[in-house]
Structure formats: structure tokens, C-alpha cells
Amino acid sequence: MPEGTLYQKVYGCLLGGAIGDAFGIRTEMMHYRDIEAQYGRVTHFDPLPPRRPTTESPLERWYPFGVQPRDEDGFHPLGRWSRDVGVYTDDMRYRLLACQAILRKRRPITGEDLAAEWLNYRLMAEGAADYLPTCSWPGPQRTYARLVASLDNLVRMAQAQRPCRAGWDAPLGLIHAGDPQGAAASGYSMAVAVASALLPDATIDGVIANVLRYADSLGSQASEFTGRLERLLDVAAHCADVFALRPPFYREFLVTFPPWDAVFSLEMVPCALALCLIAKGDPAQAIIGATNMGRDSDTIAAMAGELMGALSGAEAMPAPWVEQVVRLNPHPDLARLAKDLCAVIVEQAHSHQSRAAALLSLV
Secondary structure: OOOOHHHHHHHHHHHHHHHHHHHHHHHOOOOHHHHHHHHOOOOOOOOOOOOOOOOOOHHHOOOOOOOOOOOOOOOOOOOOOOOOOOOOOHHHHHHHHHHHHHHHHOOOOOHHHHHHHHHHHHHHHOOOOOOOOOOOOOOOHHHHHHHHOOHHHHHHHHHOOOOOOOOOOHHHHHHOOOOHHHHHHHOOHHHHHHHHHOOOOOOHHHHHHHHHHOHHHHHHHHHHHHHHHHHHHHHHOOOOOHHHHHHHHHHHOOOOOOOHHHHHHHHHHHHHHHHHHHHOOOHHHHHHHHHHHOOOHHHHHHHHHHHHHHHHOHHHOOHHHHHHHHHHOOOOOHHHHHHHHHHHHHHHHHHHHHHHHHHHOOO
């Protein structure tokens, strides 16, 4: 496949998610005032000094990863698996396994398809002799697989109406490229956003309009999501830069940890969209804004990065950041993965085209 605009957008989405995740993990679960006091404004991709204890509200002190496992080397399995800055986390690993499920099926996936991919990953991590080739990363894979791909989680995943959790559903936007309505039927707001961003001449305003149009994908949270996003966009319209969003966002838009579904849909997704709007087409500024926001900063930065990458293409990503993330995360090869996904997207387009032609021939 020629490396045209579609490839640039798909590769940009993958790169943006990986870069945002790796960039934002350094400030995860910090209050923005602690980030400012300890690091100034984090605009670089260098190691940061160890964080100091916070004096902020207990709402900001909650840390989800518990104790570090003692049986395998590396950080906690839900976080970064290396001390090298530029290594991505569970956010990107989840997305890549969803992409692998899409490549295996070569069309939109269900919860059963994603559960089957995670079971396959679990078999690989456990050292089973018979499993289908899947993604693999050096690190505490067995502990990670046992946590994420436990029997209970696999059953819930297989029974879910939509395969990916809200906020981590960008891969569903890739397989529904250019079809936000189809993305809304399969995923949530980020699937709609990415599907919209892959359209020719897409803009952030058009993407956000589609996210609002198809907010019903969020079910019972749709009304609150719409109200929060519209209010936050009004605030963002008066922000001089991505840093100016922090005080009003903390005053008005935080959601208590847990439940995670509410935090993703009602806090993180609106934050990522607002930062992309303020960034005016600059992926680096959107990622920097999310990193300096604190809270679940790697997740917000991953969402902002993948959306801006899908809008602007891989070439808009800062070259040093791309080099650092690609070098430290060589497998799977994101460029190769983007080409493979493009091939599936084109297959889907030809399939729909053939079906439309067949139906029109009956008129």
C-alpha cells in the first residue's frame, strides 16, 4: 500500500497514543499544582525527579496500582515496564491487543473477539505451547495477564455489548474509518472521534460535533457527558493555552475515583477533546497539556495524542519524540501495524462499495 494520507492518519493515531501514554505516565495521579511546584511545566521527554508527597485533597492522592509485584522484574504490571522514559503502559498495550484482534478478524470486532485475543495473550504469557501469534512485551507479562485476563474479566469482556471500554476505544474508530455512526454502534466517544478524524479534510470542530451527535453511545451517561463537554468547550474557548484549562477543570469537572467508567467518560474524554481544541492542530501541545493536567495523565495524553495524530498525521508528531518511543517500544512495529490496518480498512471500503453497487443494480 502506498504511504498516502490514510496511512499517515492511521500511523499518526498509533504513534500519538503511544507517545501520549509514555509522555504522560511521569505525572500520573499528581495534582497539577504539585506538578507545577516540583517540575515547572513538563514540556520535555526527559526523566523527572522522584515526586514528593502531596498536600492536596485526598481525592488526588489515590493511586490505583497497589504494591509492586515481587515475583517479576519491572514496575507494576498495569504501569510502565521499564524505567526508560518513552516506554508506554497498559493503556497502549490494551489498544494494541484490540488492533491485533481486528487484524485477525479483518472486520469490526465483538466482545468475544477481544476476549479471545486476551485469552490468547494469557496463554502466551503462561508459556502454553499452543497459541496464536500475538503481541508481546518484555516485562511482567504473566502477572499482567493474570490480572487483566482473569476468567471473570474474560467473561465480562465477552458478554459486553461493546468490545472496548470507553476511552480506550480508538481502535474501533480505525476499523470504522470515516463512519462515525458505525463507530458509535461499536464503541464510544473516542471511537467516534477517531473515525471522524480519518475523514478527508477533518477538523477538530467537526470531530467534536460528531462526538456530541453520537453521544447516545454512552447510554445512561449520555446526557451528563453532553452537558459536561459543552460546558468544558465553553471554558476552553477562553483559554489562552493548554495550561490555562487546569484551574477551571479542577474546580468544575473532576469525578471521584472510582467508578472508572464514569471517570473515563465524564472526566478524561471531555478533557482530551478540550485540550485538542485549545492546541489548534498541534499534537505536541495537546500531549503536553494532558501531561501537566495530572490526574490520570497518561490516559488523557494517549487519547489526545491519538486523536491529534489521526487528524494531522504521523508527520505532525515531533520527530525526537517519535524516535524515542519507536526505539524503546520496537514490538509491535507501529509502522507495520499501521500498514496492516490500512489494508483491512481498504478491504472494508471495497466490501461496502461492492454491496452498494449490488443493491443499486436492483433499482
